[in-house]
Amino acid sequence: MKYRVVDAFTQQKFCGNSAAVCLLEVGLTDEELQGIAAEFNLSETAYIESLANGQWSLRWFTPAMEVNLCGHATLAxxxxxxxxxxxxxEVLRFITRSGELTVTRNNDVMAMRFPLTMTSQVDAGRWAHSVVDPSLLRGAAEAGEDLLIELLSADAVQxxxxxxxxxxxxxSRGLIVTAAADSASPIDFVSRFxxxxxGINEDPVTGSAHCALAHYWSLKTGKNTFSARQxxxxxxxxxxxxxxxxxxLSGYAVTTMKGELLI
Structure with a gap:
């Protein structure tokens, strides 16, 4: 089985978020797919399989589990x-757990259309105070499968x-930590996940989290376009x-490895 390792959301090798992309040509069990993902031990392994109608099946596995949505592995x-x-x-159509997702390209820039994740601000309460010093906390929200905290500054996130x-x-699936970027920065907001x-202590760059971050920062700023950095x-x-x-969600990617799995 052919595979590639791709760094997503970057134009530089060994930056961004790595995903293994496996081109399925024979049927494998879910246990085998999970075992391969554990063997790669990257934040995500993506499995793509050609379908008869020109679409592609796409599934995403962390080293520990299959997930419903993954941005960087879709870009990869x-x-x-x-x-x-x-x-x-020119348009790739992926059939996934989250429905049909499309990716288009303009030269080297790829654009993915993902479902927007609605967020709702909540009282930070005990759960947020359990993960961050309350003096650094500006807000908290529920964000689909995740929880989100906003800190006072980009430096506090860093x-x-x-x-x-x-x-x-x-x-929750995970915790999004975010803040507005510094006023002099061309970036609108920063985050970590x-x-x-x-099975992912910290994900380097998380497309799915930005489906929620887009909504969260839109509510706060009234904007609908952003530049973001994880x-x-x-x-x-x-x-x-x-x-x-x-x-x-738009970004770049670069291939760093290629090979064949002996399956």
Whole structure:
């Protein structure tokens, strides 16, 4: 089985978020798919399979579980199909757990249309205080499968030290930590994402989290377009546009490895 490792939401190798992209040519059990993802031990492994109607099946696995939505591995899958596996379609249509997702390209920039995740601000209460110093907290929200906290500054997000035991105790898929960017920055907001319950202590760049971040920051600013940066140690950037109940996430990707799994 052919595979590629792709760094997504970056133009530089060994930055952004890595995903393994596997082109399925034979049927494998879910247990085998999970075992391969654990073997890669990247935040996501994407499995793509050609369907008869020109669409592609797409599934995403962390080292520990299958997930409902993953942005960077979708970007990686599209990049691999276009640059590595000889596909020429200008629009890629993926059938996933989250419905049909489309990816288009404009030269090297790829744009994914994902469902917008509605957020609702909540009283920070005990759960937020269990994961961050209350003096740093500006707000909290429910964000689909995740929880979200807003800190006072971009520097506070950068310096945030996660208590992974406390984050796991939240019983959500993950915790989004965000703040407005500094006034002099061309970026609108920054974020980090932690998902120990999914086998990912910190995800380098998380497309699905930005489906919620787009809505959260739209409510706060009245804007519907953003430039964002996830400030993990690898880091990554993406552009965001809200189009009704869809969020368009745009970015780059670069292939770093290729090979064949002996399955």
């Amino acid at each position: 899958a599209a990049h691999a199909l276009w640059t590595e596996f000889g596909v020429n379609d 310096r945030f030290v996660p208590d992974l035991v406390s984050i796991a105790a939240l019983k 932690f998902a120990p319950n999914a 400030v993990s140690s690898r880091g990554g950037a993406l552009d965001i546009c809200i189009d009704g109940d869809v969020v368009v």
